[in-house]
Amino acid sequence: xxxxxxxxxxxxxxxxxxxxxxxxxxxxxxxxxxxxxxxxxxxxxxxxxxxxxxxxxxxxxxxxxxxxxxxxxxxxxxxxxxxxxxxxxxxxxxxxxxxxxxxxxxxxxxxxxxxxxxxxxxxxxxxxxxxxxxxxxxxxxxxxxxxxxxxxxxxxxxxxxxxxxxxxxxxxxxxxxxxxxxxx
Amino acid sequence: xxxxxxxxxxxxxxxxxxxxxxxxxxxxxxxxxxxxxxxxxxxxxxxxxxxxxxxxxxxxxxxxxxxxxxxxxxxxxxxxxxxxxxxxxxxxxxxxxxxxxxxxxxxxxxxxxxxxxxxxxxxxxxxxxxxxxxxxxxxxxxxxxxxxxxxxxxxxxxxxxxxxxxxxxxxxxxxxxxxxxxxxxxxxxxxxxxxxxxxxxxxxxxxxxxxxxxxxxxxxxxxxxxxxxxxxxxxxxxxxxxxxxxxxxxxxxxxxxxxxxxxxxxxxxxxxxxxxxxxxxxxxxxxxxxxxxxxxxxxxxxxxxxxxxxxxxxxxxxxxxxxxxxxxx
Numbered sequence: 001x002x003x004x005x006x007x008x009x010x011x012x013x014x015x016x017x018x019x020x021x022x023x024x025x026x027x028x029x030x031x032x033x034x035x036x037x038x039x040x041x042x043x044x045x046x047x048x049x050x051x052x053x054x055x056x057x058x059x060x061x062x063x064x065x066x067x068x069x070x071x072x073x074x075x076x077x078x079x080x081x082x083x084x085x086x087x088x089x090x091x092x093x094x095x096x097x098x099x100x101x102x103x104x105x106x107x108x109x110x111x112x113x114x115x116x117x118x119x120x121x122x123x124x125x126x127x128x129x130x131x132x133x134x135x136x137x138x139x140x141x142x143x144x145x146x147x148x149x150x151x152x153x154x155x156x157x158x159x160x161x162x163x164x165x166x167x168x169x170x171x172x173x174x175x176x177x178x179x180x181x182x183x184x
Numbered sequence: 185x186x187x188x189x190x191x192x193x194x195x196x197x198x199x200x201x202x203x204x205x206x207x208x209x210x211x212x213x214x215x216x217x218x219x220x221x222x223x224x225x226x227x228x229x230x231x232x233x234x235x236x237x238x239x240x241x242x243x244x245x246x247x248x249x250x251x252x253x254x255x256x257x258x259x260x261x262x263x264x265x266x267x268x269x270x271x272x273x274x275x276x277x278x279x280x281x282x283x284x285x286x287x288x289x290x291x292x293x294x295x296x297x298x299x300x301x302x303x304x305x306x307x308x309x310x311x312x313x314x315x316x317x318x319x320x321x322x323x324x325x326x327x328x329x330x331x332x333x334x335x336x337x338x339x340x341x342x343x344x345x346x347x348x349x350x351x352x353x354x355x356x357x358x359x360x361x362x363x364x365x366x367x368x369x370x371x372x373x374x375x376x377x378x379x380x381x382x383x384x385x386x387x388x389x390x391x392x393x394x395x396x397x398x399x400x401x402x403x404x405x406x407x408x409x410x411x412x413x414x415x416x417x418x419x420x421x422x423x424x425x426x427x428x429x430x431x432x433x434x435x436x437x438x439x440x441x442x443x444x445x446x447x448x449x450x451x452x453x454x455x456x457x458x459x460x461x462x463x464x465x466x467x468x469x470x471x472x473x474x475x476x477x478x479x480x481x482x483x484x485x486x487x488x489x490x491x492x493x494x495x496x497x498x499x500x501x502x503x504x505x506x507x508x509x510x511x512x513x
Binding site: 156160171 | 299455458
């Protein structure tokens, strides 16, 4: 029996009920999965494989619209190996840059978020196969058109963010005693 | 059960049944006052039932391009709640919740556990705790009645106060207050996702299967990295009610790029914000998937801000375009 800890009453219940029998069987499947030797500590680097098992979210990609609202120089923020380090002086400098360029960028008319939706999707464009629609594609200038490799890389990056989001939601769990408890 | 249904039919009649399917805004506003007063107690009952009832739900989860069949088993034991969620089709994919720990058993992945009071991916977590906290950003509107899973169900709409989150429609079993159907709709009332219960079984006590599961030992809980530093970004705009629930720094899954990660939630909807160095290839400014998951990107100089979540794209676009380095104290 299972780990020798089964009670007779449970067994009786199970054997008397086909539904329970089915559940018992399923439970054994789970038990088998569990009997594999588990390490004491599960490493976070299983994340890759976990994510592979997460739902593949079907992505409908919309192309980019070149847009620069304001600039934060990358060197203002300490990236790299020492994550968690924060360059305070550089941070102050970044704010100054933001303040100036943000107002400078306001004139950009094509920056509306909705314009994204009006452009031709990279994937799944409802274009007839043997027939080219006049005007379609003509508005996209040559440099805007992504090479196949770039499109692939773009899709890969987009998927990475989507999958990471799903994984984070799972790792961080659902904690019911109000969101603020896990905040700080 | 049939008798109950007939009583329900007699009391509320045909108009109520029509209202259950109605999507018109007029109907909502006409009896909004009485509807809102009556709706909250339904949700409070649901909250209680999800935590205190012993039951099994068999259901299908429908998205625009896929259907999953699921079974959810929940039991209350002296030590706490135990639940099992099984995917019935395809490779094995189970989640087992013992009190505040959820273990995932999935095909081809080493089992692992996380700290969670709820099995994610089924009902929104708030359905089972903190529903009162949603009142600031959502209206609860009582709709009509309809039959779901062979039982009489009461419709309650969870209507967002603005266009920056999705609407939820929940059909609750009038006997048990357990959710029998949950629809997620975008601001244009397009159905994004539907969770539809096929069969509900109630038990007097926790099913033996759950009792057995609760006695097993499960993998160690995997802790998300906790931040020990101050959040170094400031949001210039957030949809009302969204607050930071978690932040850390980690390497992006698959790409290994370092990112600042911020999770935000209004209690029901949630999204993630990633801030990192811009990649070699620009990401699309906006992207939506067929089940409502959206992603927005903005580049600020060499810094790339990406937001992902099941909220309308416009909300994410506003967020990524209005984020600034935090001011020093």
